[in-house]
Each structure stands twice: as structure tokens, then as C-alpha cells.
Amino acid sequence: MTVTYVIDGSRITGLDSFWDVIGEAVNGPGGYFGRNLDAFADCVGGLGTPRDESFVIEWHDHARSARALGHEETARRLAGLLTRAHPTNRARIERELADARAGRGPTLFDQLVGIVGERTGPGTLRLL
Known part of the structure; x- marks a missing residue:
């Protein structure tokens, strides 16, 4: 079974809001999924994602996020x-x-996308 995590890019206004949005997407309201690039890399790499299941991250409205994380x-x-x-x-x-x-x-957006690419397999991140 593949788990899909949805990032609502329209809610991202900067790095702090990205941490909130990704935390909620993966772990529900108030959820944690890193608050710095190293912790995010660890979480994406398996410390904060289901180990028994594959997952996909769908980043909706990513162009807006790219501007906010520019x-x-x-x-x-x-x-x-x-x-x-x-x-x-x-x-x-x-x-x-x-x-x-x-x-x-x-940019920070480039770095976040790069971390997901480095820590997961191809096709894990879908920029929508």
C-alpha cells in the first residue's frame, strides 16, 4: 500500500510555515516532521515516514511555495x-x-526538493 502525503503549498509563506504544513501532512495537526534541513532529511529518509509502506509526497501549488521559499x-x-x-x-x-x-x-525550495530526491526513490515527490 502506498501512503500519500499532501503538502498544501498555498499555506506556505516561508520556512516556518513549511515545517508546520509538512508536519501536519505526515503526522496530523501539530505534527512534527523536522524543523531544520537536517531533521527534515532524517524524517524523509525513514525516521518519520512509514517504514513498512511506500509513500508519495504530493506538493500542491508548488509554484507558490517556490516563490515563498525563494x-x-x-x-x-x-x-x-x-x-x-x-x-x-x-x-x-x-x-x-x-x-x-x-x-x-x-533556494530553500530547491534544497527541500533535493533532500526528498536524495533520501527517497524516484517518483516519490510529485510537484502539482
């Missing part, structure tokens, strides 16, 4: 990371932040 939101996240980054990571985060502010480089 370069501006990516820059906001990186600016927050920079305030608490280890000194050895600062230069990399500063470069990524400059790129995001200039509208270059991967």
Missing part, C-alpha cells in the same frame, strides 16, 4: 545562521548569503 527567504535563513555560525563556517555562509541576496544560487 531567494528572499533563503537569505533570511542564512542571515540567522550567520549570527550563530562557527567561525570556520562564516565565510561560506557569507558567500551563500550574498548570492541569495543577489538572486543567485539554490
Whole structure:
């Protein structure tokens, strides 16, 4: 049996709302499915999904989500990371932040889609 999780992309206004929407899609109201990229990767990779069943993630209104999780939101996240980054990571985060502010480089949407692709099989994510 294949379980289908539906992400309502019209509810995503930024990264914080994405965590809420994906948590509810997978685990019901108030559900948890990661609150950072590493935890999300762990959850998608089997720690938060049914291990005995295959699953599909349908991301409805993904174009709207892509805008909400675009370069501006990516820059906001990186600016927050920079305030608490280890000194050895600062230069990399500063470069990524400059790129995001200039509208270059991967966005949070790109990163989330990439995580699902890396941690699951082909066809698991359906962008609708």
C-alpha cells in the first residue's frame, strides 16, 4: 500500500510555515516532521515516514511555495545562521548569503526538493 502525503503549498509563506504544513501532512495537526534541513532529511529518509509502506509526497501549488521559499527567504535563513555560525563556517555562509541576496544560487525550495530526491526513490515527490 502506498501512503500519500499532501503538502498544501498555498499555506506556505516561508520556512516556518513549511515545517508546520509538512508536519501536519505526515503526522496530523501539530505534527512534527523536522524543523531544520537536517531533521527534515532524517524524517524523509525513514525516521518519520512509514517504514513498512511506500509513500508519495504530493506538493500542491508548488509554484507558490517556490516563490515563498525563494531567494528572499533563503537569505533570511542564512542571515540567522550567520549570527550563530562557527567561525570556520562564516565565510561560506557569507558567500551563500550574498548570492541569495543577489538572486543567485539554490533556494530553500530547491534544497527541500533535493533532500526528498536524495533520501527517497524516484517518483516519490510529485510537484502539482
